[in-house]
Amino acid sequence: MNAIEGIGLNVRPSGFVLEVVEGMGAVLDARVVPPVERDSGDAQGTWMTLAEGGWDSAAEDRDEVSRRDLIELGRIIGRYLPGVPLATSIVLRRNGAVAAEGVPLSLAIPRRHAAMPARVPYGGSPGVQIVGGNEPILESAKEDLAPTLPLASAAGSVDAVPLDVRYDLAILFAGECLGAAAHLLDAAVDYAKVREQFGRPIGAFQSLKHLLAEAQTHLEEATSAVIWASNDEAGMRRGLRLAASRCMSITETAGQVHGGIGMTWDMGLHFFVRHTMVARDLIEDLTA
């Protein structure tokens, strides 16, 4: 813990979680292919490696890993988008889910408008166990705006999700948005340094510099907003909504800087946009 002395706030991540992030990042870096190549990837193998390493239990010890620390776990997942139920497993195991080791976990998240069916992130993934109350029957029709964060519909009524689970998961998904946005901003900055027009790198033009500087400002503002929400439940809805909106605007800037190539399926920027869009919508349900 490194709460600011006397104010009792968790501003910086713990040393413990930074080590976890380093380890998890190494696994993701070795295993995960870019989302655009996911057909050639091995999501099941990635899950097995993560589970064998115990990374799905990374936040089990609440004394070691604060809610603020969950941002860092989300952020590293968001940079890679492995497309496996890691976020949900981390949060459910942290909140005392009873399940065999290594089993991927998820839950049914009721919609903020009760008339619509609840949604299960990664509901159709191999071996996934739905935690909490009666196991809902999954509808075959899947919402898959984001291939890296597929949603199944749960038929019938589902149990309410405990507040700690909702808020932990909202923070972790917000962390994923930060990670996805940071990944796209890095890509845009790298591209601006090498892509030349008018005889020089486009990143040397002040119009692009200021666009990217504003995106960087938004990324830091979004980070501070999520840190607020992780410390103060009063900030949960407003803070995370601001953060998600900022992350979306960063993805827009990244697309703009890439130009035409950024608008193509094969470039793959859109997977990070899609993931952010779906995570944002789940955050709304979790904090409603």
Next chain:
Amino acid sequence: MRQAISDEPASKFRTRVRAWLQDALEGTGEDASHDAAFRKRWDGILYEAGFAGLSWPTEYGGQGLTVMEEYIFHEEAARVGAPEGYGKVGRVLVGPLIQKHGTVEQRDKYLEPILRGEAIWCQGFSEPDAGSDLAHVSTRAIRNGDEYVLTGQKIWTSWADEAHYCVILAKTDLDAPRHRNLGMFLMSMDQPGIEVRPIRRINGDATFSEVFLDGARVHVRDRVGGHTDGWSLAMSLLSDERGPIEAITRYMNLRGLTTLLESCCARPTWDAACDEIVARVESVRWHALRSLENTLSDHREQKVDAVMKLMWSHTWQDLARLGAALYCPEHADEWNRQYLESRAASIFSGSTQIQRNIVAERVLGLPR
């Protein structure tokens, strides 16, 4: 630099500050922060009570505490509407500059009067032809024996009409290249050869001035650093101006405005735009806390500090714009005042465009 003179925990410090502020402000009413006579006395009152220079070392008359206590004090002071003393430029800019780069003689002469509230300082940087391009200053400081003789013009100089001293940037070497041709001086304002003409701002007040220099004199012992160290000293000084304590002070003012927004904007007119601006205001606080915690643990993160001024200045402008557009009859005057006052926030202390250049080139590493 931490020299804790007491082991008082932060929560106790906060309680002590809160109690003291309540006594000190008793009977002053809500206008304490606008009462010029009271504001002039305020720094001296803080000094007598042991709340001046909280994070300054004790050897310079400070309390030897940390920026944490500075943060707590500013938060409590803003909460109850305590005034901002006239000594801000001295406390925030000149004091740290002299502590880091001044001579023993300069420290002895200048530091304690700043804390006592006896010396008001102004900052002579900008000129008519040197705004964002600060390195282009053309005021000259020509060495003549043991003195420098200053000729030229400064502008946008806050507090100049009240100041006893001016920390001033001037050209000392007329032939040297940019960034290696400037000196920095601690100049007395009480001398012939200096004329101050207040400038009325768009909000109606006149808190900044033009300063005309025609043969003003500074002794060589009042030069900070070497003959041509002015530029690097100016950069060090500007980074102090953009730090977490300034952001926290701004946050507290913004938070007061969000309370006003809530009273103006009762449901059903409350909408997503109001929610977002409140979240942005809180994010300013948490951002400043990130910077503060970094400062306390000697862990600088340029990416955090570099965007702080951009964040609070644009949050203020957008909040004021939103408030003014609510057409809330009870508080229209305040919103209109805030709107006009906030317009300068993206210009002073490094314009938005300069700040974005800094983020793009130094944080993101884009080509110059």
